[in-house]
Amino acid sequence: MDEAVVEAAARTPVDDDLPFDVFAKRCPSRGTLEHVTGRWGGLTLGALYEGSLRFNELRRRVDGVSEKMLSQTLHALERDGLVHREAQPTNPPRVDYELTPLGRDVAERLLGLIHLVEGRMPEVLAARERYDAAHD
Structure with a gap:
């Protein structure tokens, strides 16, 4: 182009x-x-494919992500139109995150790749062992 x-x-x-x-x-x-x-974007989209989640629920689901990184990831995904943030006027405030239709479409494709990788991990682990043995 x-x-x-x-x-x-x-x-x-x-x-x-x-x-x-x-x-x-x-x-x-x-x-x-x-x-x-990116690591956190793909995992966040995959987790939200299961349904709407609150911030801390999402943080627990995406094991290992820091509060700061999850917040930055959600802002980026929301800006791109993939995630919808809904703040409830309750005390304490409640904020839910869910995928937009575009986000669901993207997450569906990502989950296909995730399932492929998970299903082929025995081959990946065997390849790593062969590589490590040849390069030690």
């Missing part, structure tokens, strides 16, 4: 006919791909 087209895409509102190219340095799709495929 021509670099001028990519630069224009970064400055102009979304147009359904605009070609995006994640391999182009300035394409805005690259940031979204990073949010979706």
Whole structure:
């Protein structure tokens, strides 16, 4: 894709006919791909595919994520239109997170990849053993 087209895409509102190219340095799709495929983004989307969760429920489900990283991840995913944040005016305040229709579509595809990797882990572990044995 021509670099001028990519630069224009970064400055102009979304147009359904605009070609995006994640391999182009300035394409805005690259940031979204990073949010979706990063460790915490992918796990967060996968966890929310199961249903709406409160922040601490989500933090427990995504074992190992810090409060700060989860908060940053949720903000990025919300900004990209993948996650919806609903604050309830209760005391104490209640905030629920759920996937948008776009988020569900993305999470569905991610879960396919997750299940593939989980199902093929015996092969991965065997490959690691062979590699480590050959490189020690």
